[in-house]
Amino acid sequence: MTTSTAVTTRPATRAPKRAAKQVRSLFALTLVGGLVAAAAMPAFAGVLQKDEAMTLQQMAVDDAQSVVVASDAVGAELTRESYSATTSDEIAKKKAAEAAAERARLSAQTATTTSYNIDLNMVAPGSGAVRWPLTSYTLTDTYGTRGGAHRGIDLVAPAGTPIYAAAAGVVKVSSEAYYDYGVAITIDHVINGQVVNTLYAHQSYGCRKVVAGQTVQVGQVIGCVGSTGRSTANHLHFEVYMNGGNVDPLAWLNANAG
Template sequence: MNHPQHGRRAAGRPQYRRAATTPTPVPRTHAAEPVTGAAPTAPRRRRAVAMLRPAMTLGAMTFAGGMLLSTSVPALAVTATDTEVRASVYAPAEDTISQRPQTLDVGSEVALEPIDVGGWDVEAAPPPIESSVAGLGNVSLLQSDRVVWPVDPSRTSDGFGPRNAPCAGCSTNHDGIDFNPGVGATIGSIADGVVITATESGGGLGVYVEVQHNIDGVVITSLYAHMQYGSLGVSVGQRVSAGQPLGAVGTTGQSTGPHLHLEMYGADGVRFDGMAWLNGHVTG
């Protein structure tokens, strides 16, 4: 029990002194945001964050789903509910090219002549000749359309027919023509044909070749003699064309110098003047 104090205030009501209190400091916020009240305590802040998490998770899932839909579904499927009629992207483009007939303007001074369309005749190719060749049997000879010189014809020595024998054992009745194009000159076939002889053991003819031809439906044989050893370029039974190399000019067999001895004969085997015949048949 408190005893009353002496003095003026002792007779009045008892006086009670309130203890001094220290004001609670208000936390400062960002300078741009005015302080409107005391900041929430830590428990209240944690509750607010916990309440925001489901909303943030839902928003993230919605964004991810939208991205998946936009990148995996074709544009045509997304717009399938479009009620407006549109052209299909797969429809073929309309061809707008106009095709106009070609025309040619011709001056009045040009005279037009009709073309004769009925002036052509068709002829069947002549049938081949079947020739019997020793060691080969029947050979089909196609007609040759071209006849050529076997070598350069500008230089010759002995012609066809009677002559003075140039050597012991040489004939006085020459069965062929002697061409002198020079040693080693290439000898070509006078026309298309089939090789019926190709030998390096031809006796007086030395190295020689025989080719059988179909010239205008007639069987003609050409013989090329006194060729060089080792120069034969064809074999028996081989088909050759006009101008195809057969061998080279030499001086084998009964010969007085390098030259080509050319003989020609028909189906009867009788020799004839090859120079006159070639002059009348060479086409190139």
């Protein structure tokens, strides 16, 4: 007995339908993704623009500088050539130069406004080869005071008091700004075979009566008392050097003036 088995074959229509369904799903996803991207693009672009602006500022050239000015003013560009760093020594030198310029300005101003009636024919009293540089004074600081830093004597007298050459000689320095001495004069002498140099400091501006290289006589008027340079009161600061060495002026005058 022969038994026959029937084989049932399903129609081949499901596979194409499934593929079509997958294509439609993929298209839908693509469409949704496109809409989301389009909606997010403006915000994303804003973020990029903001980041890009910050990056440009950070990448600015180091040497480029700018100044914020009022709306009606003109912008100006600064470069490193417009300024320079200075050391403490350079700053100190600059301040010293400015101070010297100010002293010179005051010197010129004072010289034109201050006038002292000094008789140039006056001669310091005495008959010796050495005489006192002032005829009336008050002795204050002496030689070697201030811890040994004071190299002369201070003779206090009113501004404009005549100053006399302590001995005959040749003027070496005649200056309106001689270091801390202010208005000062120095004279070279030869006394009893010894080389002597005398210094007359802190005189009044515009009061010098001799110039460098001029020959002077003992007791001759050379200037007048003042308070210039490193000084706090009207006085004559007087120094003496013998053979290049600094000596006590008071002892020298007491031993030689007559």
